[in-house]
Amino acid sequence: MGYFRAIVLDTQTLALGVFSISYYNRKMLFQLLSFLFIFAFIHQTSAEDDPRIKVCDSSTNNTLDSAFSSNLGIALKTLQNNTAQTGFSFTTISASNSSQPVTALALCRATITQSECQECMDSAVLSIRRVCPDQTTAQIWHTYCMIRYSSRKFIDNADSSLAFSLFDQREVPNPTTFDQTVNSLTVNLAVLAGKSGKRFAVAKMKVISSDIYLYGYVECTRDVNGESCTKCLLSLRSYMMTCCSGRWAIWVGAPTCSVQVNLDPVHKDWETAVDISTLLAPEMPPESETESETGGSHRKLIYLKIGAVAGVGGAVMTIIVVVLIAVLTRKGRSMRFVGDDANALTNNQGIDMRSFLFNLDVLIAATDNFSTKNMLGRGGFGTVYK
Secondary structure: OHHHHHHHHHHHHHHOOHHHOOHHHHHHHHHHHHHHHHHHHHHHHHHOOOOOEEEEOOOOEOOOOOHHHHHHHHHHHHHHHHHHHHOEEEEEEOOOOOOOOEEEEEEEOOOOOHHHHHHHHHHHHHHHHHHOOOEOEEEEEOOOEEEEEEOOOOOOOOOOOOOEEEEOOOEOOOHHHHHHHHHHHHHHHHHHHHHOOOOEEEEEEEOOOOOOEEEEEEEEOOOOOHHHHHHHHHHHHHHHHHHOOOEOEEEEEOOOEEEEEEOOOOOHHHHOOEEHHHHEEEOOOOHHHHOOOOOOOOOOOOOEEEOOOOOOOHHHHHHHHHHHHHHHHHOOOOEEEOHHHHHHHHHHHOOOHHHOOOOHHHHHHHOOOOOHHHEEEEEOOEEEEO
């Protein structure tokens, strides 16, 4: 809309001098202004059909009359016809020439309607050929859908390499507590998405020591398994903490997964998102054991607690974690869930909420292999990591 508003302002400025011009010249001027308005409208309309992000691999090209181009056309048409029913589809086409196959995949935001998915797919199928006209590997993201294709087969193979990062230039009032909330929210969403049949999760969480909510949405392509999905999302979350600290809104993506967080509920699914500040509320140990250096003893956020002993090898660490979990479970200190909210999240996303915590691979990834930079403090059970 910025371009359109600029045109309006310019025309208003020009109109101030209209009455000092002859009638004939005024008529010509108004015709010119009318043309500018129409041009601006057309420009804005076409811009809405452009992808938000495009990744066109210029190292591999094809020609419009090649067998690959023909196969690509068939593959994209297949995605256009099949994706909206479930929000996800993929295909491999080699009809014209088996030596130039096309593997293609499409994904819509899991919470949108079938008609919204179809509308996005109709636009994306056209735009990917326009913005990446002769590449044999390309991927684009619209607001509500994504298309990826390649001459190489990639189905079932997770790719967490960074494809793009976007962030709002506005800075948050308290970057430290905000970043802690981003970390907690995205780690939980990553694990939840891995447990979801549709490989997505959406939730909100209160920013520490405030009444402001942070909204999050994560998704993976549904061809990968849950573990690969979680690892992909945690990889992006680690990048977010370095590239986009203290930013109002962030969107980062890889070929297989993407993460979005925002202080504004700009999507409909964020307006109705489950609040996991209270949903995932662990029963806290005595006060002396839960105080962290950030004063988080009363916050209902997820902190990963690992009993750590300096110089102990990885095998011993695993045993300590297993024993700790067994003790906490026997004493009734396992994770508690608030009834209705837990049921709502389980029903909506197909998740067994009781099983997603304390996976060692996830803990290692979430704490950057128990890095000291992620350490919040020490309690009765050991080191506390964010």
